[in-house]
Amino acid sequence: MxxxxxxxxxxxxxxxxxxxxxxxxxxxxxxxxxxxxxxxxxxxxxxxxxxxxxxxxxxxxxxxxxxxxxxxxxxxxxxxxxxxLIWGIHVGAKSKFQSIDDLENATVAISRHGSGSHLMAIVNAYNNGWDIDKLKFKVVKNLQGGIDALTNGEADYFMWEHFTTKPLVDNGTFRRVGDCPTPxxxxxxxxxxxxxxxxxxxxxxxxxxxxxxxxxxxxxxxxxxxxxxxxxxxxxxxxxxxxxxxxxxxxxxxxxxxxxxxxxxxxxxxxxxxxxxxxxxxxx
Structure with a gap:
């Protein structure tokens, strides 16, 4: 076998x-x-x-x-x-950021370099006309790491699959400020x-x-x-x-x-x- x-x-x-x-x-x-x-x-x-x-x-x-x-x-x-894949763009519940536009110079939490959360942050930046070279990343390993980083203020936003993170939006852990589908x-x-x-x-x-x-x-x-x-x-x-x-x-x-x-x-x-x-x- x-x-x-x-x-x-x-x-x-x-x-x-x-x-x-x-x-x-x-x-x-x-x-x-x-x-x-x-x-x-x-x-x-x-x-x-x-x-x-x-x-x-x-x-x-x-x-x-x-x-x-x-x-x-x-x-x-x-x-x-x-x-x-529909990537939700999330901020912490108490974050000062209210829209995608507010995130241009913010720090994005990613699971690791080369991951979807990393690469789609680049796609999102391109879609919004931001300078990709100025993106700031915080490696958080996984979804729980993203929750911790946004809650503790170590990062400002986190991109993860829309429906997987929907319960975290429903319970007030995250606020979703937008979506970014894969092209x-x-x-x-x-x-x-x-x-x-x-x-x-x-x-x-x-x-x-x-x-x-x-x-x-x-x-x-x-x-x-x-x-x-x-x-x-x-x-x-x-x-x-x-x-x-x-x-x-x-x-x-x-x-x-x-x-x-x-x-x-x-x-x-x-x-x-x-x-x-x-x-x-x-x-x-």
């Missing part, structure tokens, strides 16, 4: 992995797939891929592209969630090259199982109620999230799409220059 470890954020996007693991669908195909939560997000997963701590990552598109360009020996196999499909499946070379058929099997689950995910009976309870969110918020979220249909990621994303990332100063998109992906 092949041992594989997959990592992802402990958020509602990844509930299909929980379902397929609970049903032992991988075990039935002679694959011992284990899940690892990464509350630190994309930066932590990129590091884990590099250090062979995980084999597969469900990771933010912009983060893994930047890290592969910087030498991560992994490849993007397909999109996982093809709709944009590309948000999550992709990235796999270490060594695994792809040695076990391509098993990887195809894993992808077939998860893609079959996501294709039917919204039609699962009472899935909105299940997600609401598990992730401690308001039912109406989960229903809205489900209505705007689209998973991949199993098609591989195209070079044209990756070139388009890289062009935007260069424009946003998220990467300095693009590479041949064929070096970012592997078609199985």
């Amino acid at each position: 092949l041992n594989l470890k997959v990592g992802g954020v402990p958020e509602h996007f990844n509930y299909p992995w929980y379902i397929t693991l609970k049903n032992k669908e991988y075990t039935k195909q002679n694959i011992n797939l284990r899940w690892q939560d990464f509350p630190g997000g994309t930066g932590a997963m990129c590091k884990a891929l590099r250090e062979k701590e995980i084999d597969i990552a469900i990771v933010l598109t912009e983060g893994i592209i930047k890290d592969i360009i910087n030498g991560n020996p992994s490849k993007i196999i397909q999109t996982f969630v093809k709709s944009p 590309w499909p948000c999550f992709v499946v990235a796999i270490r090259e060594e695994i792809l070379e040695n076990h391509p058929e098993e990887i195809k099997t894993v992808l077939n199982i998860i893609n079959h689950c996501t294709s039917d995910f919204k039609s699962i009976e009472n899935i909105d109620e299940t997600l609401s309870i598990r992730y401690e969110q308001q039912l109406e918020d989960i229903q809205k999230w489900l209505s705007i979220t689209e998973w991949n249909d199993g098609k591989p990621m195209s070079e044209n799409l990756l070139t388009s994303i890289q062009n935007k990332m260069v424009t946003f100063n998220v990467i300095e220059e693009k590479i041949d998109s064929g070096k970012l992906i592997k078609i199985l």
